[in-house]
Amino acid sequence: MSKNQKKISEKTIERLSAYRRYLKDLLKKGKDRVYSHELSQIVSGTAAQVRRDLMEVGCNGCSSKGYEISLLIEEISKLLDCSDKQNIALIGVGNLGRALLGYFSGSRDNFDIVAAFDSDPGKSGRIICGRRCYDMEQLPAMLGELKINTAILAVPAESAEKVAQTLIESGIKAILNFAPRHITTGSGVFIETLDMTSALEKAIYFSRKNTQQRKST
Amino acid sequence: MSKNQKKISEKTIERLSAYRRYLKDLLKKGKDRVYSHELSQIVSGTAAQVRRDLMEVGCNGCSSKGYEISLLIEEISKLLDCSDKQNIALIGVGNLGRALLGYFSGSRDNFDIVAAFDSDPGKSGRIICGRRCYDMEQLPAMLGELKINTAILAVPAESAEKVAQTLIESGIKAILNFAPRHITTGSGVFIETLDMTSALEKAIYFSRKNTQQRKST
DNA sequence: TAGATTGTTAATCGATTAACAATC
DNA sequence: TAGATTGTTAATCGATTAACAATC
Numbered sequence: 001m002s003k004n005q006k007k008i009s010e011k012t013i014e015r016l017s018a019y020r021r022y023l024k025d026l027l028k029k030g031k032d033r034v035y036s037h038e039l040s041q042i043v044s045g046t047a048a049q050v051r052r053d054l055m056e057v058g059c060n061g062c063s064s065k066g067y068e069i070s071l072l073i074e075e076i077s078k079l080l081d082c083s084d085k086q087n088i089a090l091i092g093v094g095n096l097g098r099a100l101l102g103y104f105s106g107s108r109d110n111f112d113i114v115a116a117f118d119s120d121p122g123k124s125g126r127i128i129c130g131r132r133c134y135d136m137e138q139l140p141a142m143l144g145e146l147k148i149n150t151a152i153l154a155v156p157a158e159s160a161e162k163v164a165q166t167l168i169e170s171g172i173k174a175i176l177n178f179a180p181r182h183i184t185t186g187s188g189v190f191i192e193t194l195d196m197t198s199a200l201e202k203a204i205y206f207s208r209k210n211t212q213q214r215k216s217t
Numbered sequence: 218m219s220k221n222q223k224k225i226s227e228k229t230i231e232r233l234s235a236y237r238r239y240l241k242d243l244l245k246k247g248k249d250r251v252y253s254h255e256l257s258q259i260v261s262g263t264a265a266q267v268r269r270d271l272m273e274v275g276c277n278g279c280s281s282k283g284y285e286i287s288l289l290i291e292e293i294s295k296l297l298d299c300s301d302k303q304n305i306a307l308i309g310v311g312n313l314g315r316a317l318l319g320y321f322s323g324s325r326d327n328f329d330i331v332a333a334f335d336s337d338p339g340k341s342g343r344i345i346c347g348r349r350c351y352d353m354e355q356l357p358a359m360l361g362e363l364k365i366n367t368a369i370l371a372v373p374a375e376s377a378e379k380v381a382q383t384l385i386e387s388g389i390k391a392i393l394n395f396a397p398r399h400i401t402t403g404s405g406v407f408i409e410t411l412d413m414t415s416a417l418e419k420a421i422y423f424s425r426k427n428t429q430q431r432k433s434t
Numbered sequence: 435t436a437g438a439t440t441g442t443t444a445a446t447c448g449a450t451t452a453a454c455a456a457t458c
Numbered sequence: 459t460a461g462a463t464t465g466t467t468a469a470t471c472g473a474t475t476a477a478c479a480a481t482c
Contacts, residue, residue, distance in 0.1 A: 095315070
């Protein structure tokens with residue numbers, strides 16, 4: 001197994017997540033098989049890329065009949081998900097944080113935001129969007145107690161670095177960072193920054209260079 | 218000039234946006250010069266990459282004295298910004314939409330969300346987070362009237378494709394898409410999808426493979 | 435069988451990094 | 459001058475795509 005884990009690229013993992021979501025939709029619509037060229041549209045890639053991605057999860061397609069959707073979902077989930085539902089923490093319950101609580105609620109079977117943290121004492125103890133809000137002081141203790149190893153960072157740019165440091169010291173293993181600040185980590189902590197401002201400025205820039213067809217996730 | 222426009226890569230544009238924001242911070246703190254190796258930390262890249270990026274905007278560094286911050290900001294802005302402030306539309310005033318209105322308000326000198334649109338008639342006419350909310354029906358007319366060519370899409374997955382189609386038909390040039398759906402466009406419309414669910418699932422996945430040091434924006 | 439699709443290797447493409455002469 | 463940094467080309471790396479035999 002650890003021999004088989006050839007370290008799959010980030011890009012592939014992102015696409016697998018997108019495939020799976022789409023496959024679940026297809027399943028709901030009553031489809032039961034899918035071709036690589038159909039899946040390729042979902043990530044604006046090529047059919048070859050899809051087949052390559054699926055190879056990595058241990059392919060199970062069938063020549064000229066395509067892939068069986070339910071099997072594919074199962075295999076992708078086996079790769080992406082843990083055996084147990086992952087507990088996630090949200091740090092920063094401002095505008096964005098609350099929106100993320102709403103966005104990531106609903107029926108997810110592989111993860112759940114189980115706690116929110118904010119430095120504003122007025123917020124701790126309250127239930128916000130269905131999740132209990134704790135004071136930042138309680139963060140190290142709660143992460144351990146709730147077995148949280150992934151956190152969503154939605155604090156202002158100024159405090160991002162400091163809060164991230166606290167998270168890392170408390171043993172967090174991955175951070176999805178919405179603050180427009182780079183986070184330094186020597187250790188093996190995975191950090192994904194979604195920089196919404198850069199993304200928007202990029203869109204604005206290319207709105208004027210309306211030339212090429214391009215990729216998106 | 219159009220000879221000089223060698224088409225700069227998306228990655229470079231994103232980094233330039235990040236550099237600029239950081240440079241503005243440095244300027245506020247009273248610094249006036251910066252080295253490429255300092256800037257490289259902001260995007261967890263190498264100094265060579267920074268110099269390469271800056272080359273593209275028309276470099277103006279000085280051996281062993283680094284780059285003059287104010288000049289750099291000016292040059293980057295000349296590349297990224299239009300002469301006039303860009304008007305942006307937000308489509309979908311749900312939880313996420315409202316958070317984005319909050320997030321992208323405040324003092325930006327290069328863009329502004331000037332209008333919001335929602336299919337819920339209860340929302341049109343109201344002012345939400347300081348922006349007037351219009352009915353979706355009014356979208357084509359308002360885009361022209363307000364000279365909007367970039368839109369932020371924050372509608373549910375189900376309606377994303379249909380709304381995107383309306384946007385494209387109304388002449389939009391770029392879309393920053395938060396809906397977890399790929400948007401197809403044959404034309405020269407730039408589409409950037411920020412898939413928050415895939416990003417989170419990726420973080421969760423790598424929280425278990427806590428091995429490598431890696432890149433982020 | 436003929437036609438279409440998969441699995442997988444080889445070729446291509448693009449982006450990042452290393453290297454180093456030129457410069458301050 | 460000696461030391462450090464820039465600008466830029468060449469080398470490297472990784473990801474995407476093309477191609478095609480094997481298969482249904």
